[in-house]
Amino acid sequence: MLVCFLKRTFKKLNSNRLATHLNWRKADFNEGIIKECYVVFNNKAIKLEKEEINDKQKIINTLEKLKQ
Numbered sequence: 001m002l003v004c005f006l007k008r009t010f011k012k013l014n015s016n017r018l019a020t021h022l023n024w025r026k027a028d029f030n031e032g033i034i035k036e037c038y039v040v041f042n043n044k045a046i047k048l049e050k051e052e053i054n055d056k057q058k059i060i061n062t063l064e065k066l067k068q
Contacts, residue, residue, distance in 0.1 A: 002037040013041050013066055019059035022048065029053045041066045 002025070006013065018039070028034040029050040037048040044066050052058040 002034045004037065004039045006039070006041040013063065015060045015063040015067075018063060019056050022053060022059050023056045026053045039063060039066065 004018070004022075022037065025034060025037075029037075035050070037053065039046050039048065046062055046065055048059060048062055052062055
């Protein structure tokens with residue numbers, strides 16, 4: 001499991017940049033090293049599955065839910 005906890009000092013979430021970094025870890029998901037990922041921002045949390053990590057746009061779409 002991978003947990004990304006974004007500090008309160010972050011004023012905004014840069015979904016594109018974080019998606020890029022998470023997408024770099026897709027081999028770890030595909031090999032089973034990481035099975036799931038949680039991102040916490042502004043007292044909200046989302047779960048990213050292996051299928052989402054393989055597609056950067058899907059990661060961005062999921063991360064955008066944290067901004068709502």
